[in-house]
Amino acid sequence: MGTDVLLRIVTPERIVYEDRVDMVIARGLEGDLGILFDHKPMVTPLKIGVLKIKKGKKFHPVAISGGGVLEIKTDLITVLADAAELPEEIDVERARAARKKAEDLLARGEDSDVDWARAQAALRRSMARLTTVEEYYKH
Amino acid sequence: MRGTREIKTRIKSVQSTQKITRAMEMVAAAKLRRAEERAEAARPYARSIKNSIARILENTIGIDSPLMEARDSTKKCLVVYSSDRGLCGSYNTNILRRAVLEAEKYPKEQVSIVAIGRKARDFFRRREYNIIREFLDIEDRPGIERTRELVTYLLELFNEGEAGEIYLLYNEFVNVMIHHPRCLQLLPVASDAIKIGEEEKAEVVEGERQTKEQQQRNEAAAEELIYQFEPEPEIVLEALLSRLLNSLVLTAFLEAKASELGSRMTAMKTATENAKDMIARLTLEYNKARQGAITQEILEIVNTSEALSK
Missing domain, CATH: 2.60.15.10 (F0F1 ATP synthase delta/epsilon subunit, N-terminal)
Structure with missing residues (x-):
């Protein structure tokens, strides 16, 4: 070893x-x-x-x-x-909702009053969580 | 001697006060336990990040970050953490006294205050200090969102030259009864903020559960511990330092909260005990007054009947 x-x-x-x-x-x-x-x-x-x-x-x-x-x-x-979760700690429903919300915000386009960086970060976070759960069930 | 009725009302009022103080004591005790757990849970991160930064600085030559450099600006910024509510003994008095001591080292116009909690704000407002920002209603579980907001703001101040030095004043939690007011230099990041005590170092090693063989290998490796950075060292170091600040502030918040709750618990306990003594004294007084009244009445009856029988 x-x-x-x-x-x-x-x-x-x-x-x-x-x-x-x-x-x-x-x-x-x-x-x-x-x-x-x-x-x-x-x-x-x-x-x-x-x-x-x-x-x-x-x-x-x-x-x-x-x-x-x-x-x-x-x-x-x-x-x-800054934040990390094990797959069993992730609330899938919440992550899905967060992804949906972020996508909706981003869909409004760059000219709107959306906080672009923030929405993108939210999207990445929710994606990371969902992918983690996906990977977890794959193995 | 006071009338029995008056004493009775007084006892009632003391009793209801006692109920309140007892309830507050118990609430504070319950919250304190959770606050202590949270403070405990935040320690590994604080330790790890200090370790990482210390190791990196030790093993690389010629990198530093603007966050570690002293500025020309003579302006000082004091971040003072107090509670929002009173009834917590000498908690606020202690930290505010320390803060004034610190503030008076410099001319008033060079000092700006970031007030956390109502008590600090009111205190410095009365003394006509320049309060540049206030954070009120800090929750019982101060979270990372709060501290990040504060750290971002402080970094802005520092980077724009609005403050050459930034200090954080808070009550350090020793145990339920003892809290020390502490003044911590946040920016520029001082080397003693990174240094960790020998005790903590030992803890880390134990945490790593090293075997002898591994230890030897580590020692051999330690000599050639030359870090590679991706991307540039400056960027990496800055990423680490801003996280260190966040961790320092979060730790301070958690400790201060635990201190506040501990202080409130102790104060309320004393108050409850005082009320108990007071009730005992008043009850005695009440009984004396009652007896006195009865004796008086008997005397009057005896006197009357004797007068009548003559």
């Missing part, structure tokens, strides 16, 4: 995930990252999206629904997320 790495996903309000894992796939600002043990130390901001954890043969999705920063240090991966 010794090829696993400690992954810790924390948000300002709680610890979301803390365990030894085999691999992490994250959506970095500059592209997706697959992280194994002994990865080069690095830091990168994360996009809103799904983070995948590989443990044994299974993949576990986690919704990084608020962006964040990822730090890799040899055998410790820290995800400082």
Whole structure:
């Protein structure tokens, strides 16, 4: 052994995930990252999206629904997320409603008085949550 | 001696006050437990982010962020966290006294105040300080949306040169009875905001559950801990620092809230006990007055009957 790495996903309000894992796939600002043990130390901001954890043969999705920063240090991966949820914590109905609302707002066009950035962020958040749930049931 | 009726009314009124203080005590106690849990739950993030930043700064040379640089501006901004409501003992007095001490270090026109909670606002308004923004009605579970709003605002102030230094004053929670007023420098981010105590460091290591073998490997790796940044280091560091601020403010809010509730609970407990003593004293007085009245009446009857029998 010794090829696993400690992954810790924390948000300002709680610890979301803390365990030894085999691999992490994250959506970095500059592209997706697959992280194994002994990865080069690095830091990168994360996009809103799904983070995948590989443990044994299974993949576990986690919704990084608020962006964040990822730090890799040899055998410790820290995800400082602004918000994150495990699939079982996600309220699918609410996420669907949020996606619908964001889409409606964006459909009004860029000239309207819609807070464009905010609506887009809301859309990305709800999409991240829904994708996470989808992935969860796929495996 | 007062009349029995008056004393009775007084006892009644003290009793109803006691009911209120007791209820407030219990409400505060219940809320306090939850507030403490939340403060506890926020700690891992605060620790992790401090660790990350400390590690990165230690292992990279020549990167810094405008958020860490001192500004020329002589303007100071004090963010003062007080409660919205009173009846919480010396909670507000303590923090406001500390805040005034801090504010008086500088000429009045250089100081601006961001008031959190009604007590702070009213206090500084009376003293004619420049209140640039107020946040009222902080909920019992201060959430991240609130703190983010505040942090965004403070960053704006700092970046536009409206404030050269920003301090946060709040009551730090030690235990239910003890809270310390604390003055924390938020901006520019001071290196002691990042530093963590040895105690906390030890906790982290334990949390990582390292085996000996891993530890050795880590030590070997630690020497060549050169971070790679994606994108530029400055951008990454800024992303981290703004999150650190948010975490600092959230921690402060949660601690201050717990302190407020603890303070209120203690104050109300004392009040309830006072009421109990008062009721006991008044009851004694009432009984004395009642006995006195009876004795008086008997005396009068005896006197009359003796006068009649002569």
